[in-house]
Amino acid sequence: MEMSDLRKVDPVKHEQKRGEILGAAIRCFIRDGFRGASTTDICTEAGISPGHLYHYFPSKEAIIEAMIDLGLARSAERFEKILAAPDVIEALLVDIEETSLRFRPAQILNLDGLAEAARNPEFAKIIERHTAAVRAMWADFLRRAQDQGRVDSGLDPDATANILIALIDGSRAMPIRNPKLDIGRNVEHLRTMLVRFLRPPETESAARKPRPQGTSRPLKLVRKR
Known part of the structure; x- marks a missing residue:
């Protein structure tokens, strides 16, 4: 058999199909649980045969x-x-x-x-x-x-x-x-x-804390002209 006769795998289509199988598996896991969902269930959900599944995933x-x-x-x-x-x-x-x-x-x-x-x-x-x-x-x-x-x-x-x-x-x-x-x-x-x-702690929280009663704000010095 010549190399040209061998079927080439399209990587884009391969990944697309893997994504479809993953989507089907997730639906099965949600419905039946990780233990309850079998590879047969996943194949049925994905619309593929068990033999076809193993082209993409070797196991559950x-x-x-x-x-x-x-x-x-x-x-x-x-x-x-x-x-x-x-x-x-x-x-x-x-x-x-x-x-x-x-x-x-x-x-x-x-x-x-x-x-x-x-x-x-x-x-x-x-x-x-x-x-x-x-x-x-x-x-x-x-x-x-x-x-x-x-x-x-x-x-x-x-x-x-x-x-x-x-x-x-x-x-x-x-x-x-x-x-x-x-x-x-x-x-x-x-x-x-x-x-x-x-x-983060407020870096200026101390400046915003209320002053104790009886204290006054520091007076500003006013320069005389």
Whole structure:
């Protein structure tokens, strides 16, 4: 067989098909969970045969890994967008509201992923890798924001990253724990918490403090002409 007879793989179409399969897999994971969704289910959802699937992903674990890499890439884009905003804390709050408090797929996948990691050592390794990457992104984001004077420089970026990851996990659990959750009201309280936690101390707060009673403002010297 001549080389010209071999079917060439179009990289653009290949990536497009991988994206379609990932989309189908995510729908299956949301519907049936990471444990419940099989490769057969994913193939049915994607409209392909099992043999065709293995041209793109060798296993369900490979699909999950690719899904995580896609999520990390999108997270990196969001961090850049937040850093470019006039107010990083406000932009961060908006991101948490949109991607956690109001985004049901993230809520389901996040909680189901943690549950599966608790009982499946191999899946736990995937979650550990994902968490390490997310933690590194948070820490880098915080350091850059500190360098810009927009986040308290006294905070340890790595420890703060852990706290914020826990906050994200908690935010995604809230609407599931309470379907009648008043998201707007909770966002306002979350804003207060983030501002108090992350915002740099006011450098001129001492100058704005009220003077004790009985004290007077220093007199200005007026030069006589």
